[in-house]
Amino acid sequence: MNAPSYSYQCDDSVGNKSTVGVLLVGPWKNGEFAEILSPLSMSADWQRTASCEEAAALLQETEFAPELILLACPLPDTYLDADVEQLLLAAPLARLVVVAGTWCEGELRTGTPLSGVLRLYWYEFPGWWTSAINTLGHGGCPPWSQPLDGPHSGRCLDTIQAELTGVVAIDCKLISTFDALAGALGPYKAECHWARRGQFEQLPSQVTAGIWDGGQLEPLELERLRIFAQEICKRGGRVIALLDFPRQEHLAMVRDAGGSAVMGKPYVVEELVSRLLSLQ
Structure with a gap:
């Protein structure tokens, strides 16, 4: 099974090169998801699939082993626990992150909480990603390596060593x-x-x-x-x-x-x- 692959190579803040394997699942070319994905500049091996079924097939049929699987969620309950189980069976070492869109926000329309995933709203993702890459660049552990055991799990990052000048x-x-x-x-x-x-x-x-x-x-x-x-x-x-x-x-x-x-x-x-x- 062939999937489009997008590779970005950029120096990080300490002059090293690193690559993060990322599998994008869902409508990442549409709406707010395309908006947040286009400016990301950190080096990464990005691959895309339209559905969880396609993602599971890709993982089973190729040697691609992503650190992150990012699920674009445009509407509540786009994904089910069965989808999560399917992806975790195919990539047990990957961290699944649901990136929730505009129509998933609000007390009455957040959708059924999924087990075993980190959930971010779409506008939180760029800052989370940038912070994660800065942490990696300074030798820290990425947030997706942390256990999901609290309301902010997966978002508590190592202290940034750089200072805000000016x-x-x-x-x-x-x-x-x-x-x-x-x-x-x-x-x-x-x-x-x-x-x-x-x-x-x-x-x-x-x-x-x-x-x-x-x-x-x-x-x-x-x-x-x-x-x-x-x-x-x-x-x-x-x-x-x-x-x-x-x-x-x-x-x-x-x-x-x-x-x-x-x-x-x-x-x-x-x-x-x-x-x-x-x-x-």
Whole structure:
């Protein structure tokens, strides 16, 4: 059985080359899944199949032994426990990760929880992947090697050794939100400044990155994000937007407003730090 293979070769942050075997299952060419997959630059041996049945056949008929099997899940209950069992029998050493799409999010439409898999929302995946690759690059264990024994299992990463150089401007409504973000970034030596909703007078002339804390980008929020992104751009930095339940259309809205990345809330600190490092 032949499956399309995609190979990317890039140097990691410590100058080594590494390859992660990844099997993509499901509609990775569509919608939000294509959106998050296209910019990934870490070296990897990617192979694609349309279904779990095709994936199991590929694993049984070839020598491909992926570390990760990523299942694109566009709708609740796209996959069943029987699918998971089938893939684990074919690749017992692989970690299965369900990447849930827009229509899988929300208390009433998350679908039946699957056993033996790590679950990420689609907008969490890029930050998780980047953090994982940074961890590998510094000799740490990847998150998919950890046991699934808690609510954050598979996402708790080794402490990132790199430091956040320069100034991080944080645009948020409440001082408590600023304190939480500044406290989380403090161990990484970030110099954080509060840019309270349109008040930029106290910001330094040079800013490394900006964090904009918002909701779901109603018109007033979008305009405020645009103004913040313009101010950060003038100072040489780029902006990450933290949003509630981001959708695919929010990515385009953030880009049009001058932002560089979107992350959902609640965020994992190491993943946020990894995103900020990528903007330096």
